[in-house]
Amino acid sequence: MTSPAVEAVAKPAAADTGGGAVKRGIASRIVARTGGGLVSVGLVVVALFWLVPTFGLLVSSLRDPQDTGASGWWKVFSHPGQLTWHNYDKLLSNDDMMKAFFNTVWITVPSTVLVILIGSLAAYAFAWLEFPGRDWLFLVVVGLLVVPIQVALIPISKLYGETHLFGTITGVVLFHVAFGLPFAVFLLRNYFAGIPRDLLEAARMDGGTDLTIFFRVVLPLGLPAIASLAIFQFLWVWNDMLVALIYADADSQPLTVALQSQTRAMGANIEVLAPGAFLSLVVPLAVFFAFQRHFVQGVMAGAVK
Structure with missing residues (x-):
């Protein structure tokens, strides 16, 4: 038989370890x-x-x-x-606004495609290829993430003046590609590194070269991360005004710069400004919803890993 003192001590212990709430x-x-x-x-x-x-x-x-x-x-x-719909008819008949809209397309699409292509190739190299100084070079790429755009505005302006790229769409595209690559390499390298090594080794044993493995194995598996990168890069370039305001001229200015110039006379041209602003807004939304499924997959995969 147990004493009452022992029972009194045992009951709280049972409540703490047992089923008590x-x-x-x-x-x-x-x-x-x-x-x-x-x-x-x-x-x-x-x-x-x-x-x-x-x-x-x-x-x-x-x-x-x-x-x-x-x-x-x-x-x-x-x-x-x-x-x-009269305002949209006036917008579509406005040559300056339509030219600015297509300039935005010519700037955004190449900037996004080049960043994805070059960034994915570099990310594959950093993740799966062995070469001297790989880790140190990757640390340099990561360090470029903290470099603000404003630091490069004056040096790049001088370089563009010497190479005759100032005021051209090509100059704006190259600037966006240069500053979009560090984030692209960082994001895709971390995602590609999570691909099972056995899968790549099996493809290599079947006679696949690095380019074959990259295009037929790595890219399909990395589609969620690539879609996320495409959304980020597209939205950044499409909505950019600082870079275009400095490096684009009247013939190569995108829609953001054209709308900014229209706001100076907002009371007189609201019929062009309002539909133009909504057009500038609806295109990124359409791109986001088009890649939404892959974007969510990339976020969930990164959360699981």
């Missing part, structure tokens, strides 16, 4: 409830508030300039007859 602190209870339906509703409400300016821009781009100057865009709910 453990009391949680206030912070843990708050964290446990963050996945509830009320929080989801709150996040949806916040997202809708974030979308209000975008929706207002869309409505403003579909209203007559006189209506825009006389009342706010929300008046369209009581007067839906104000909506018209």
Whole structure:
């Protein structure tokens, strides 16, 4: 038989190690409830508030300039007859804005494709090829991530002046490629390094060269990371104004610079500014949703690894 003192000591111990409910602190209870339906509703409400300016821009781009100057865009709910496609007709017939739009395409697409191609090749080399100084060179590439763009503006301007690249689309593209490569190499190298070595060795035993392994094995497996890089690079170049404002002239300026020049006379050309701004906004959104599935896969893969 056990004494009452021993039983009194044993019972709390059994409660601590057994099935008794453990009391949680206030912070843990708050964290446990963050996945509830009320929080989801709150996040949806916040997202809708974030979308209000975008929706207002869309409505403003579909209203007559006189209506825009006389009342706010929300008046369209009581007067839906104000909506018209006339502003977009004027935008499409504006040669300067259309030229700026296509200049943006000629700048963004090559900058994105070149960064993906060169960055993926360099990332494969850093991940799977052995050569002297590989790790030190990779550390240099990582160090370039912290170099701000503003540091290179004056030296690159002098270089472009000597090579006659100042005021050209080629000069803007080369600048974006140069500053996009460090992040591309860093991102893709870490992702490629997670590919099983046995898979690459099997391809090499089948007679595959490094280029064959890269294009037929590494690139298909690295598609989620490449899609993430494509989204980041495309959005950065498409929305850039600083680089284009310095290195592009009137014939090569992108849409961001053209819209910035239009804002000086906003009261007189709102019928061009509003649809142009929405056009500049909707293209990156379309690119993001087009690569969204691969982007989510890349984020989840990186989280699991």
